[in-house]
Amino acid sequence: MDILKRIENYGVIPVVKIEKADQALPLAKALCDGELEAAEITFRTECAPEAIEAIRKNYPDMLLGAGTVTTVDQVKKAVESGADFIVSPCYVEEVVSYCVENNICVMPGCATPTEVQMAVSHGLKAVKFFPAEAAGGIAYINSMASVFKGIKFMPTGGVKPSNLHQYLLNPNVLACGGTWIVPSDLLNAGAYDDIRKLARDAVFAVLNFSFAHVGINCDTCREGYENIFRLADTFDLILGNTRSSSYVGHEVEITKQPFKVRGPHGHLGYFTDNLERAIFYLEKKGIEFNYDSVKPYNGKMYVIYLKEHLAGFAIHIEERNDHNPGKWEHREEVKAYAPAEIEEREALGE
Secondary structure (H helix, E strand, O other): OOHHHHHHHHOEEEEEOOOOHHHHHHHHHHHHHOOOOEEEEEOOOOOHHHHHHHHHHHOOOOEEEEEOOOOHHHHHHHHHHOOOEEEOOOOOHHHHHHHHHOOOEEEOEOOOHHHHHHHHHOOOOEEEEOOHHHHOHHHHHHHHHHHOOOOEEEEOOOOOHHHHHHHHOOOOEOOEEEOOOOOHHHHHOOOHHHHHHHHHHHHHHHHOOEEEEEEEOOOOHHHHHHHHHHHHHHHOOOEEEOOOEEEEOOOEEEEOOOOOOOOOOEEEEEEEOOHHHHHHHHHHOOOOEEEEEEEEEOOEEEEEEEOOOEOOEEEEEEEOOOOOOOEEEOHHHHHHHHHHHHHHHHHOOO
C-alpha cells in the first residue's frame, strides 16, 4: 500500500522523541497494544536511527517515519534503519530533492504558500503543516488548499484530542501528528501502560464511533406501519419515510418489508467520521465486512455491514454526512397515504 495512504488510514501518527535506545521496543509494544501501529521517531536525539532499526526488526509491520530530518545524511541513516517516510520541520531543498530522486516518501514542513509551491514543484502530494495551531490552524490550511489544489496537509503542533475531529473532518487534511500520545514524562518514567491507553484513546478519537439507530424487522408493510405509528404516537415523533422502512425519530428504523438478510431481528447502526478509516482499523482486528452490502452516496461508500451478527442483529457502520432517509414528515401526513401504499404492496404480494 502507498505510504501516504497508510498514513491517511491511521489518521494520527504519534510523534516521539526517544531519549534512550532501550525505550524503543517497549514503546513500540505499547503503541501496537493500543492498536496504533505507527510512529514518527524524531531525529532530535542521537539514538533515533538505533531506535528505528530495533522497532523495524521486531515490529516489521509498523509504519515508521523519521521526523525532524534536516540533512541528507539523516535521510540516509533513517532509511537504512528502516524508516518508511521522512518528515522535516521546514522546507529543506536538499532533503526534498534527495528523497524525490530516490523515491523516498517525504513530507517537508510548510507554513507559507512559498514553501507549499516549492513542494508542489517537486511533485509532492502532501506536506507537514507546522506549527499548525500557531500558524493559523484549519482556516490557514483552507486558504492554502484553495490555491494549491490536490495537496494535502499533515498538521502537527497544537493538535490535541479536543480539536482532532476538526482537523480530520477537513478534506484537505491527510492525517495529524500526535504529539500528545507519547509525552516525554511518561516515556522517561517507563509508564508504557499509560502510553498504551493514550494510543488506544487516540484511535477511538480518530474513528469517533457513536450509536446511530436500531433497525427492527417487520414482515409486511402493514405490520411495519402499525409499529411505526404506535411508537410515533406514543412519543410524538416525526417520521423519515422510505419505500423499505421508516425512521421513527432518529434512533429507530422499522422495516416495511422482509429484511432478514441483514439480521433475523434487525440491525444496529453506528456512526463514524470516516468509513474507510474505520474499515482499515477493524479489519486489522480480524473483523470481516460484507462488501456486497455497501451503500454509496456522493460517489463513495457511506454504509457497510459486518459479516457477523450479534444476538440476531446485523451491525452496520455509517459515515456521518448530510444524507437523510427519505422525507421527514409528521406522522399525520404519513397516515394519510399509508393505506394506499399498504393496499398496493399487499396486491403485489410484498
